[in-house]
Amino acid sequence: MAQEKVEGLGIATVYRTIRTLLEEAWLAPVDLPGEASRYEVSGKxxxxxxxxxxxxxxxxxxxxxxxxxxxxxxxxxxxxxxxxxxxxxxxxxxxxxx
Ligand SMILES: [Zn+2]
Ligand SMILES: [Zn+2]
Incomplete structure (x- = not known):
């Protein structure tokens, strides 16, 4: 979805940003059995x-x-x-x- 808003945004950048946000605990993983990880804003x-x-x-x-x-x-x-x-x-x- 972000690629529609930011021209030239690569998937590697998206994953790198997600990793950083996870490290900063801004995002939390939502792990469902047999599914790729999803993420949500933490602290809910x-x-x-x-x-x-x-x-x-x-x-x-x-x-x-x-x-x-x-x-x-x-x-x-x-x-x-x-x-x-x-x-x-x-x-x-x-x-x-x-
Ligand atoms: Zn449905
Ligand atoms: Zn509960």
Whole structure:
């Protein structure tokens, strides 16, 4: 998308910039199983992602059910969790609009 705005912008420059922003913790990786890494601005409140299986877009889902500590075997210490919702987004006919 940036290539449409910046003439002559090479993909190497894009990746180099992403790497720098990751090092500066301005960007955070969003790693989904079997997918190339995506990135988002870091420091957002706790959230999860919805992955549309039809168009492949990933959406933020705010709110968390929590309570994962209850699932952890005795003697284990939970440090973090990832929740990924899969389905179809509105554009891809998830549910009718009206
Ligand atoms: Zn979709
Ligand atoms: Zn959560």
């Amino acid at each position: 409140e706790h959230h999860h992602h919805f992955h549309c299986r039809a168009c492949g877009k990933v959406f933020e889902v705010f709110g968390c059910l929590g309570g994962y500590t209850n699932l952890v075997p005795e003697g284990f210490q939970l440090e973090s969790h990832e929740v990924i919702l899969y389905g179809r987004c509105r554009e891809c006919g998830g549910l009718s609009r009206n």
